[in-house]
Amino acid sequence: PSTLSGNTPIRYCLRCEKSLFEMGKLNYFGLRGKSLNWAISVIAGCDFLLFGYDQGVTGGILTLPAFQSQFPTIDPEPKGISVGLTTSQRSTNQGIAVASYNLGCFLGAIIAIFIGNPLGRKRMIILGTAIMVVGAALQASAFSIEHLIIGRIITGLGNGGNTSTVPTWQSETCSSHKRGKLVMIEGALISGGIMISYWIDLGMSFAPGSVSWRFPLALQILFCVFILAFVWNLPESPRWLILKGRDQEAKEVIAAIADLPEDDDYCKNEYVVMKKTVEEMSKGSFKDLFTMDKNRNFHRTCIAYVNQMFQQICGINLITYYAAVIYSGLGMSRFMSHLLAALNGTEYFIASWPAVFLVERVGRRKLMLFGAVGQALTMAILAGVNSQSTYACQITGIVFLFVFNTFFAIGWLGMTWLYPAEIVPLRIRAPANALSTSANWIFNFMVVMITPVAFDTIKHHTYTIFAIINAIIVPVTYFFFPETAYRSLEEMDSIFAKAAPGVKGAFDVVDVARKEPHRYGKNGELLIHYEDDKENGHATTRENRREGSTSSSEPNGLWARQDEETQNVE
Incomplete structure (x- = not known):
């Protein structure tokens, strides 16, 4: 040095x-080809497994006697150890302690806006994971509520940076036909992490003393060590490498991911497309998030932001963070509350896998719409059954907490880590994804913060509010969220460029995406060839290339229409 x-x-x-x-x-x-794609997905998935574990672990330890004795001011039940504090004050303190992690995540996502591009995807992940090690150690060693909150904020800083970066890294290193499935697996692993945390909490609830809650918090470090051990020797995003002038490395990465020679037509074509996109958009800055030129950056940033916001304001984290507390409130014993939470988490994990196999076949929009409709109906039912305290209503309430998780897992769990990264252009991808992720965390913070207070004050009407919110999500998704299935990141640039100018474009981009031909087939085969012709850039289908003819059906000459047999999603 x-x-x-x-x-x-x-x-x-x-x-x-x-x-x-x-x-x-x-x-x-x-590793090369498919095995390299899966290696990237394993590390990215481990980060989301850690993300889910962090979300679920605290809810389970809130009801442990040892934890309540150590931190009496956030004891959810008035048992004499919180003398001098009202129920409302204890609920507020509990919300602050739990939600402080989400506040840290929000700050980490905001910081990633400014350091994400300079650092690169891999180094950002390494930095975020190292910070999480420090935060987890502080949480596990806490002896005061202030100590615990500081540890949770620091853990959140690292996780916020990671969740802003990992989906971008995944999307920019995977083949477009595999990207949806692999990123949705990451989403499924969020629920896997939640499931693990619930079962760990249940098992450790039988342990004596403070080890019952310190061990679950310390276990976060194991995930971090695994990520740090392997991510350093995996590929950097080829788009980021081109952005930084490291073209040869980018070519190597493209070839390694495709498991083809560098001089193969597919690799050359991928490099040309990425290079032209980077050259066109390399002068981006934070202020470009708010521009409305032909690329419609502000429009796309808004879609990404709202998509992440919807995931949180639907109400999923009132269950994720407070499952054991909710079941306890339904009259269950401490053991039964933890057991039901663990079973809920297991069902949640199982329910997340259909989306992995449906996301490309069905498309993003249909899954989001299916989830939102089901969530609205489920929340309405929960509001009704929780208005009464009969045994039948208690059982129904337990069942529909499982049902809500099912709809959310299929429609929204992994989607918000895939969809924003597919919507925004390369020039603003890192800051836009960081900004949209910050929306996830600030609204996560809001929901987790107000949930104890809401249940204490408005009772079952808490579910009514979330039922209304989910009902609003349905038309917004239908009219404003374009389909991205089987689309390369560059294709989305073309779709938004063809939307009507100004505000009108927000209403017709869905229709443009529905009509625009696909450049890649369902198995990743190239359907439209991007010609590296600087004088009169044009595209040709494979049929046209064999015939020696060219096509340039669009004004910019970059894309040509594929034959009628090519199927569009939606």
């Missing part, structure tokens, strides 16, 4: 990584 006077540690790390690449040591553990 002393020979690099004037360079920051980040620049030094960048030079070290480039040197390793030139020496051939960044070999991705010898």
Whole structure:
């Protein structure tokens, strides 16, 4: 480092990584093609497994006697250990302690807006994961409520940065026909992490003393160590590499991901498309998030932001964070509350897998609409049955908490980590995804913060509010969210460029996406060839290439219409 006077540690790390690449040591553990795609997905999925674990673990320890004794001011039940505090004050304190993690996530996502592009996807993940190790250690060693809250905020900082970056990294390194399935697996692993945390909480509830809650909090570090051990030797985003002028590395990554030689037509075509997109959009800045030129950046940023917001304001985290507390409120014993929470988490995990296999076949829009309709109906039923305290209503309430998780898992769990990354253009992808992720966390914070207070004050009408919100989500999704299935990231740029100018474009982009031909088939085959012709850029279908003819049906000459047999989603 002393020979690099004037360079920051980040620049030094960048030079070290480039040197390793030139020496051939960044070999991705010898993986290529499908196996490399899955390796990327495993690490990305582990981050979301950790994300889910963090969400679920605290709710289970809130009702443990050892935890309540250590932190009496957030005891959810008045048992004499919180003398001097009203029920409302205890509920507020509980909301602050639990939601502080989400506040940290929000801050981490905001910070990622400004350092995401300079650092790159991989180094951002490494930084975020290292911060989470520190935060988890602080939580597990806490002896005061202030100590615990600081640890949760620090953990959130790291997780907020990671959740802003991992979907982008995943989307930019995967083939377009595999991207949806792999990112949806990440979403399924969020519920997997929640399930693990619930069962760990149940098992540790039998342990004596503070180990019953310290061990579940410390277990977060295991996930972090796994991520740090492997992510450093996996590919960086080829689009980010091109953005930084590291074209040869980008070509290597494209070839490795496709398991093809660098001079293969597919690899050349992918590189040309990425290169042209990067060249066109390399001058982006934070203020470009709010521009409305032909790329409609502000429009696309709004869609990404609202999509993430919808995931949280639907009410999922009143169940995720407070499952054991809710079941306890329905008259269940502490053991039965933890058991039901664990079973709920298990069902949640199982229910998340149909979306993995349906996301490309059915499309993003239909799954989101299905989930929102089901969530609205379920919340309405929960509002009704919780208005009475009969045994039948209690059982019905338990069942429909499971049903709500099912609809959410299919429609919205993984979708908001896939959809925003597909909507926004490369120039603003990192800051836009970070901003949209910040929406996820700030509204997550809001829901988790107000849930204890809402249940204490308006009781079952809490569910009524969420039923109305879910009903509003349905038409917004239908009229304003275009389909992205089987679309490359560059195709979405073309779709938004063809939308009507101004506000009108917000209403017709869904129709444009429905009519626009697909460049790739369902198995990733190239249907439209992007010609590297600087004088009169044009595209040709494979049939046209065989005939020696060209087609340029669009004004910019970049895309040609495929034959009528090509199927569009929606």
